[in-house]
Amino acid sequence: MHTVPTEYLIRFGDATVCFLRTATLLAQDRIPTTLAPASTPAHQIFDLSIFVVTISGGIFLIVGGLLAVALLKFRARKTDPAGEPAQIYGSTQIELAWTVIPLLIVVILFLTTARIIFAIQDAPKPTTALDVTVIGHQFWWEFQYPKYRIVSANELHIPLSSGLAHDATFLKLTSADVNHSFWVPQLAGKTDLIANHVNSMWVDPQRPGLYLGQCAQFCGTQHALMLLRIYVDTPEQFAAWITHQQQPARQDPAVAAGRRVFETQACMNCHTISGTPATGRFGPDLTHLMSRETLASGTIDNTPANLRQWIKSPDTFKRGALMPAMQLSDKQLDEVTAYLETLK
Amino acid sequence: MSDYSLPVSTTIEPGVPALELDTFLERLHGWVVTVDHKRLGILYILYSTFFLLIAGAEALLIRLQLADPHNHVLSAQVYNRFFTMHGTTMVFLVGMPFLFGFANYIVPLQIGARDMAFPRLNAFSFWLTAFGGLLLYYSFLGGAGLYGVGNAPDVGWFAYAPLTARSFSPGHATDYWALALIVSGFGTLGTAINIVATIISMRCKGMTLMRLPLFTWLLLVVSMLTLVTITPLTAAQFMLLIDRYLGGHFFDTQAGGSSLIWIHFFWIFGHPEVYVLVLPAFAIANEIIPVFCRKAIFGYPAMVAASVAIMFVSLGVWAHHMFTVGMTSVSNAFFTLSTMLVGVPTGIKIFNWIATLWGGRIRFTTPMLFCIGFLFQFLIAGLTGIMLSVSPWDWQLHNSYFVIAHFHYVLVGAVVFCIFAAIYYWYPKATGRLMGETLGKWHFWLFTIGFHLTFDTMHFLGLLGMPRSIYTYQPDRGWSFLNLVVSIGGLIQGIAVLIFAYNFVVSYWRGNVAGDDPWDAWTLEWSTSSPPPVYNFEELPEVHSRRPLWDLKHPDDPDWEYEL
Numbered sequence: 001m002h003t004v005p006t007e008y009l010i011r012f013g014d015a016t017v018c019f020l021r022t023a024t025l026l027a028q029d030r031i032p033t034t035l036a037p038a039s040t041p042a043h044q045i046f047d048l049s050i051f052v053v054t055i056s057g058g059i060f061l062i063v064g065g066l067l068a069v070a071l072l073k074f075r076a077r078k079t080d081p082a083g084e085p086a087q088i089y090g091s092t093q094i095e096l097a098w099t100v101i102p103l104l105i106v107v108i109l110f111l112t113t114a115r116i117i118f119a120i121q122d123a124p125k126p127t128t129a130l131d132v133t134v135i136g137h138q139f140w141w142e143f144q145y146p147k148y149r150i151v152s153a154n155e156l157h158i159p160l161s162s163g164l165a166h167d168a169t170f171l172k173l174t175s176a177d178v179n180h181s182f183w184v185p186q187l188a189g190k191t192d193l194i195a196n197h198v199n200s201m202w203v204d205p206q207r208p209g210l211y212l213g214q215c216a217q218f219c220g221t222q223h224a225l226m227l228l229r230i231y232v233d234t235p236e237q238f239a240a241w242i243t244h245q246q247q248p249a250r251q252d253p254a255v256a257a258g259r260r261v262f263e264t265q266a267c268m269n270c271h272t273i274s275g276t277p278a279t280g281r282f283g284p285d286l287t288h289l290m291s292r293e294t295l296a297s298g299t300i301d302n303t304p305a306n307l308r309q310w311i312k313s314p315d316t317f318k319r320g321a322l323m324p325a326m327q328l329s330d331k332q333l334d335e336v337t338a339y340l341e342t343l344k
Numbered sequence: 345m346s347d348y349s350l351p352v353s354t355t356i357e358p359g360v361p362a363l364e365l366d367t368f369l370e371r372l373h374g375w376v377v378t379v380d381h382k383r384l385g386i387l388y389i390l391y392s393t394f395f396l397l398i399a400g401a402e403a404l405l406i407r408l409q410l411a412d413p414h415n416h417v418l419s420a421q422v423y424n425r426f427f428t429m430h431g432t433t434m435v436f437l438v439g440m441p442f443l444f445g446f447a448n449y450i451v452p453l454q455i456g457a458r459d460m461a462f463p464r465l466n467a468f469s470f471w472l473t474a475f476g477g478l479l480l481y482y483s484f485l486g487g488a489g490l491y492g493v494g495n496a497p498d499v500g501w502f503a504y505a506p507l508t509a510r511s512f513s514p515g516h517a518t519d520y521w522a523l524a525l526i527v528s529g530f531g532t533l534g535t536a537i538n539i540v541a542t543i544i545s546m547r548c549k550g551m552t553l554m555r556l557p558l559f560t561w562l563l564l565v566v567s568m569l570t571l572v573t574i575t576p577l578t579a580a581q582f583m584l585l586i587d588r589y590l591g592g593h594f595f596d597t598q599a600g601g602s603s604l605i606w607i608h609f610f611w612i613f614g615h616p617e618v619y620v621l622v623l624p625a626f627a628i629a630n631e632i633i634p635v636f637c638r639k640a641i642f643g644y645p646a647m648v649a650a651s652v653a654i655m656f657v658s659l660g661v662w663a664h665h666m667f668t669v670g671m672t673s674v675s676n677a678f679f680t681l682s683t684m685l686v687g688v689p690t691g692i693k694i695f696n697w698i699a700t701l702w703g704g705r706i707r708f709t710t711p712m713l714f715c716i717g718f719l720f721q722f723l724i725a726g727l728t729g730i731m732l733s734v735s736p737w738d739w740q741l742h743n744s745y746f747v748i749a750h751f752h753y754v755l756v757g758a759v760v761f762c763i764f765a766a767i768y769y770w771y772p773k774a775t776g777r778l779m780g781e782t783l784g785k786w787h788f789w790l791f792t793i794g795f796h797l798t799f800d801t802m803h804f805l806g807l808l809g810m811p812r813s814i815y816t817y818q819p820d821r822g823w824s825f826l827n828l829v830v831s832i833g834g835l836i837q838g839i840a841v842l843i844f845a846y847n848f849v850v851s852y853w854r855g856n857v858a859g860d861d862p863w864d865a866w867t868l869e870w871s872t873s874s875p876p877p878v879y880n881f882e883e884l885p886e887v888h889s890r891r892p893l894w895d896l897k898h899p900d901d902p903d904w905e906y907e908l
Contacts, residue, residue, distance in 0.1 A: 031822040032809035034740045045736045052734050056727040063723055066698050071716065074637065076705040084898075085705050089906050090643035098695040099688065106684045109730065114677045116736045121673040138512075178507040179603055181668060181743060185809040189739020192669045195506065195597035197604065199670035212821065216743045216811040218500045220507060221420050224814035320420050 032212040034185040038232075039205045040163070041120045041188040048116045055109065120189075123202060128166045130159060134173045136180030136193035138219055138322055139226040140284055140297040150245045151272070153284030154297045155229045159238040161204035168204035178220060184213030184230050192217055205232040214298075221320030227298030241291075248275030249287045250342050258339025261332045270323070273343065283323060290344040296321065308337040379463035380878055381448050384470050386774060388445025389767075391474055392438045397845065398481075399433035402426045404838050407798075411831035413819040423815035424498035425517075429480075431501030432521065435617065436528055437477040439755065442763050443624035444473075444535045447563045449774065451539060453869035453876060454557045456548025456885040461541035469534030476528025483520035497521035500813060502614070503584075505595030505606035510588050519588065522581040529578045536570040539563055548868075549886040557867045557890065558647055562627035565651045570620050572659065577613035580606060604669060611662035619658040622754055623651060625762035626693060629715050632769050633697055635865045636712035637704030640903070643696045644890065650689035650696075657686050667735040668742050676735040683733035690726055694719065709863075710784030714765035717792050721757030725750060728803070743813075746806025752799050764791075764844065771848075772862045776874045777855030783847040791840035797833025801826050866891035 037043040134156075135142040143152045158169040173182055175193040183190035187203040205211070215226035233241060259276070262268060268278035274287040293302055296318045300306045309316055312333055314323045328336065366374070375383060406426050409417040418426065448466065452459055460466045483496045497517045499507050508518050543556070543564045556564070584606075586592035593599040595606045634641045641647060663671065663679040671679075697719060706712065728750040732738050741747060764787070772778045810823050817823055861870040871893055872881055889895055889903035 030820050033822075034807050034809060041736075042740075045740055048734060049731070049737045049740075052731055052737065056730055060723065060727055063694060063698070064720065067701070067719055067723070070698055070701040071706060074701060074704050074706050076638075076707050080705055084638050085703055087640045087903075087906065088642060088699075088703060089640050090646065091699075094699070095643050095646050095692065095696070099692055102688045102691040106681075106687060109734070110677075110681045110684055113680050113734045113736065117673050117676050117680070120736060121676065175597075178512055179504050183743075183809075183811065185740060189736065190668050190742060191739070194603050194669065196600070196602060197670065213809070214811060214814075217504070218424075218507070218813035220512065221424060221498070223424075224420065224816050227818070 030210075030212060032185045032214075036186055038207045038211070039161075039187040039203045040168075041201075041203065042186055044116050044120060045189055048112065051112060052109065055105065059105075125170055125202070126166045126168070129202070130167070130169045132156065132158065132169060132171050134171050134182055134193065136173070136175040136177075136182070136215070136219070138177050139215070139222040139318070139320075141182075141226070141228060142176070142284065145242075148242050148246060150242065151285040152245060152288070153292075154227075154294065155231060155292045157231045157233055157238060157241050158203070158205065160208050160232050160234050161206055163204065163206050168202050170200060170202045173199045173201065179217050180215045180219050180226065181217035182213070182228070183216040184211050184228060186211050187213075187230065190216045205230075208232045208234055208237075212298075222318050225297060225299045225318050225321075227294075229294065229298050244291065245288055247288075249273045250344060251275070252339075252342045255335070255339040255342050258335035258337070261328070261336040262339055265326050265328065265332075265336075266324075267326070267336070286340065286343060288343060289340055290342075304337060304341055307340060308333055311336060311340075377467075379459075379467045381452050381460045381463065381466060382774070382876065382878075382880075384466050385445045385447075385449030387470055388441045388448060388473075391470075391477070392441040392445060393845075393848070395433050395437040395441075395477060397841070399430050399438055400838060400841055402430040402433070404834055406430065407831040407834040409815060410817075410827050412828065413817050413821075413824050415816060418815065420815045421498060424500075424813075425496040427813060428497045428500055428503075428521075432480060432497070432525075433477075434755065435501065435621070436525060437473075437480070439621045439759060440532060441473055443566070443621065444532070444539075446624065446628070446763075446766055446770070447539055447567075448535070450770065450869060451542060451560050451563055452546065453773075453872065453880055454560045454867050455543065455546060455551055456868050456881060456887065457542065457546035458880050458884075460538050461546055462538050465534050466538050469531040469538065472531030472534065473528045474531075476524045476526075476531060479520055479527060480524035483517045483524075486516060486520065502610055503606075504610075505584070505587075505603045506597050506601070508584055508588075508606075509596055511598075519585065522584050526578055526581045529574045529581075532570060532574050536567040536574075539567040540571070543567075548884050551887050554645070554648075555887060555890045558630035558641060558644065559627040559867075561648050562623050562630065562651050565655050566620055566623045566627075569616055569623070569655045569658070573613050573616035573620060575613075576609050577617075580609035580613070583609075607666055607669060608662070611665040615662040615665065616658045618751070618754065619654055621759050623654065625718065625759045626651070628762040628766040628769075629697065629718055631865075631867065632711050632715045632765055633700055635863050636709060636715075637701050637706045639700055639704040640891065640894075641696070642699035642702075643692075644907070646692055647696055650692045653689040654686060657682065657689070661686060664733055664735070664738070667738045680733055680735045684730060687726060687730055694723060694726070709768075710779070710781055710788060711765040711769040713785070713788045714761045714768065717788070717795075718758050718761040718765065721753055721761065721795075725753035725757055728753065741806055743811055744806035745802045745810045745812060748812050749799050749802035749806060752802070756795060757799065764788075767848070769863070770869075771851065772855075772858030773869055773874050773876070775852055775855070776858055777851055777853075778858045778862060779851040779855055780847050783843055787840050787844045787847065790843065791837055794833045794836030794838075794840060797836065798830050799833070801829045801833065805830070861893070864897075866893040866897075868892055871896075 037046045131146055133144040133146065141154050143156050159167060161167045173191055173193045174197065175195040177195065180193040181190045182193060187205055188201055191199050191201040209232055211230040211232065213228040213230065215223055219226065263277060268280055270280040270282035272279050272281065272285045272287065294300060295302050295306055295310050300317050313325045314321045315325065378384065405418060406423065409415050409423055495515055495517050497520065499513055499518060506512060543560055583592065583594040587594050587596055593601040595601045595603060597603055630641060630647065661679060661683045663675065664683045667676055732741055732747065732750060768779050768784055805823055805826050808822060810817065858874050860872065860874055868885055871885065885892065889907055891903045895902040
């Protein structure tokens, strides 16, 4: 007879392990969870959400409990006397009570919420804050740093913040085409990118590392692969990154053939490579393509093989992306890939 | 009780025998040209059941695609079409027609009338709605022009401009979408006008407004709300078509138009629309809960007042769908408050239902089980609604799976549960036979388990940062296992709905004969035969309280002596 408890013990152990695994998975940085905030707006929202969950959890327990008791206690039984139960048509006092108490709860919830709305939305912008303009495109992100004259794409680098307002990053958001939404759950709530309309938000990440997010407003075929990567750099890393990005593109005579392909095919109509005649604005800026870890807005790793296949046929990875397959020959593909590989 | 009595029609048999002798085509013709509110109600319900199965199948394919990261069941384009069609179908071709179908069937019977106020407008509205649905689904064939098939709208059911502009949505799929909603919208308006006119002017002798059964009261509120809410949608659809074909620039951001105008128009329609769908669900629960706990509804005047309050407040909350579009902090605070205030009348309703159950003798029949499921789920949906009204938290939750979970809790957990309850409850009235109880309980339990596996889990996916409308996701984001659970839940719900469909069809021939009043209920529709004759009542009834059949069954203890 010992087997039954043992079995339960084993099952319980399995369940615990399963739960712990999920928990460790959650603890990893890669999951774009709202439950592990790493920046002041996300922290404030998280704290507010705990408060709201506590109140609504209380309401659920009380009301749900009453409902459950009613169902158990007043179920029809065979022993019930004949005829109908006593008819009760209402009670003004009781009804007044359950009108006024919810009203009071609403007042409390509203005042708490309003405080956080104003704290986040109307936070004064310090003059020392970093400005970045985010422009949404079908299906990628453009990042401009007006102060440093840098244009980048899909992987946003911002400096670590000490938690004080002066080194926060303020984003201006707009769109080049349809509506998008900028969402990195660990850093802040989402803000929409709307053409003809400039929005703003701010973050002050307090832990260096990579934060994932993605477009949160349906924007067309490849909305799902409009992924977003935020690198929070230490001040030194960030300064080095800025200096690097400010350089014009590397000119390497060894890959002149590839550059010729780039400039004679349609590539340069859409892409910019600074210091060359390529000044297209329709696709991502490729001046420092190799400084990015991913291609196609976070869809694939930036490896030579992936890059070559991406140029050959974007549909392989992201069907519906607006980059056309240029019908290049194998030789042209090798050359242009080699050229792009030098754009460090 | 000699001063009045209810005319119970037993002398004239239902199902006029002459009709039975007709050929199949003649009978079909009879259904097509009918202006009888009961037949139109049944047509509405069959029509929406048909689309429920289609939109449900679309949902299952969506869930199959999302069961695993990087899955290849559906391509991005097909997925986008399916979620657009699923949403549009469920709201416009399933939710509203179902509820108008019940309204059509039940309201004239409950108020002791022979038909709706405008029977021919009624038929016209139904056929417009039906045509709208066919137009929407024709886009699968004609959306790409006639040279390509398999196209359909892929802009989301909210269709945010400027994605709907011709430069971003070429072809005709978006046009079919807009036209279908305009056409079925006119059908909806016709029915709403008809219901208002019927309830205002066709009530039988003695039925004052404060003696209306709550189902009818809420349908009156809903119909008035519909008149206000469908209009902005229709206007916006016309503006969209002007943009697409006549060179207008309402929403064309490249030419100075505004995407925000569409978003405002859409949600000025879209939020009250939620109440257009959920108030009839309340209406159904208001009928079924008292009957199966054998007590009068608790606080009838408060229930009416709360419904009217919900109608008015619901017109001032639309921008809570827009907390992330960059409104000022004051606007965000205003819409937070107005949205939270909806919770107060809604809370009153839930408390009144619990008070109705309190002290009753609850019979757990299938319709009652669905209503109990509704009560629990609507409580949770209300609380997650409060969470979403907290605008800073909404900046995180908006457009995430948390929102998907919340509104499916409302639209499935409340509305669909009540629709099922209503079908089990009124099926014997419409057909003369009861639906199978055993299969009904299988349906209830499987559907409830599937529902909770799917939609409880979705809340957590939202908290973990999964956005809506994505056809695939990366395996490294920690969403894989939960998505699998969601999909399994969907499959279980699918099986439950098939059981329901089987029960629905088979009971028509094999169900137990119901009699006039199988549930021992109290409203007028149970006083006539099942199914009722074309003219409903042999002699128009006269009522003296909210529960005329209670008075008849308890002549020594009639309701009018106690009603508030």
